[in-house]
Amino acid sequence: MDNRAIGVFDSGLGGLTTVRELRKLLPDERIVYFGDTGRVPYGNRSRETIRKYAMQDIRFLKRHEVKLVIAACGTVSSALTPELSAEAGVPFSGVVVPAAQAACAATVNGRIGVIGTTATVRSGAYGRAIRTINPDARTFGNACPLFVPLVENGFIEPDNEITAKVAEIYLKPMIDERVDTLILGCTHYPLIYDIIDRALGSRVTLIDAGKQVARWAQGYLAREDLLAGPGGGGTEFYVSDSPDGFSEIAGLFLGGDVKGDVTQIDLDTL
Amino acid sequence: MDNRAIGVFDSGLGGLTTVRELRKLLPDERIVYFGDTGRVPYGNRSRETIRKYAMQDIRFLKRHEVKLVIAACGTVSSALTPELSAEAGVPFSGVVVPAAQAACAATVNGRIGVIGTTATVRSGAYGRAIRTINPDARTFGNACPLFVPLVENGFIEPDNEITAKVAEIYLKPMIDERVDTLILGCTHYPLIYDIIDRALGSRVTLIDAGKQVARWAQGYLAREDLLAGPGGGGTEFYVSDSPDGFSEIAGLFLGGDVKGDVTQIDLDTL
Structure with a gap:
């Protein structure tokens, strides 16, 4: 048993979809998010800048004595090498490997699509992880840089015409390549799950990367005997810009009220 | 005569539309951009964070011994108070006052629209500047948070269906309020000038805030006898993320090739 918290971070709010899943699977765990x-989004930045920001984010979480750090962000997960993750000096997982495992388990025709930010797709990280598990699988990536701003600006109703049109453009290559499984490689995308599903004609299995890492964490903590004892569950939120309006938008991602304190930290202290 | 450079800054690339105009009007001037x-966009951040970033940006330009600093960014221009600008310790202008003057000169019915980022519209800065010039004018603001990502992701062809649809939604309130003049309060917007113009039925005078500040600078330098001597014109570019791909996208904003060096600076040194 280990009552230390799980640290979760993201460039912004997308990672809250992972927190939602963690809370569902592991209600006794304390989560520091x-x-x-103050620097969102990461998805169009260079690999070097993403790595620098990510290591600062991990350092911040480590100050909270966490037993595990989860990068609930496709962009960060794709930019970090195993060496860099090891350097963090704390048990660590991004979303790439858990999502790759789920996709390999789900595919029938071995054709797996990956959508994410520009940086995620450019990195090729999902493809590498998939080929490690199944060398015969073929992967097809497409960057969807407008999905994050669309989600963050609330264009998420299932019948939103604009997001549907953008999804049609971004997902056409996936239909053309006959993928039977698609990794939602960015933790913002579950908020437009229905729109993506519809653009694909509901014929493709969608893999929610943020959900998969939550499942992986559940297994990992159980295996390592690191699960928290009952009754101490809860979430503390930290952000690097003003927390004004945070609860409102965060509620969208968490699928309900934000229970827990929201504290602003100074970027200079990262 | 004064051969020191003009310093121009923006959260990202939008300010290059102002550089384009400065080069046209003042070809002999040296510009440090x-x-x-590394932290773009500013438009959804809190006022405090925008102010902090802006003061760091100004400090960086001052190291280049500039004779004038232009915030070629609607968001920064709206967030800085006269006191903060004075604190910069260098002649300074944002885009708000020059744009407000042009709008007041252009309007016939006294009904002026302002579009910009969330932070710009929330600040009310354009409205205050307009009422100082013409207390009878009425202003109507609407935030257009998707325009910047649409522009930065290249959804700018005049017949782009998605941007046209978004423009229709964002600009409907301007038609309903019968504005006859609209300030493009963000330096990204000139790249979708035609789409905005069409969404308004081409009945509204558009004021390009970035162009207006360039005109203001021309007048200011002439009045103060600070114009550069002939032959020394050129632009140096500095960015806080990798310069990879900068020239390509910058060419879009500048309406041509990027002539001049592009140097990456470390955010920690700001």
């Missing part, structure tokens, strides 16, 4: 809202 | 590409 950091959203780098 | 800083685009904070």
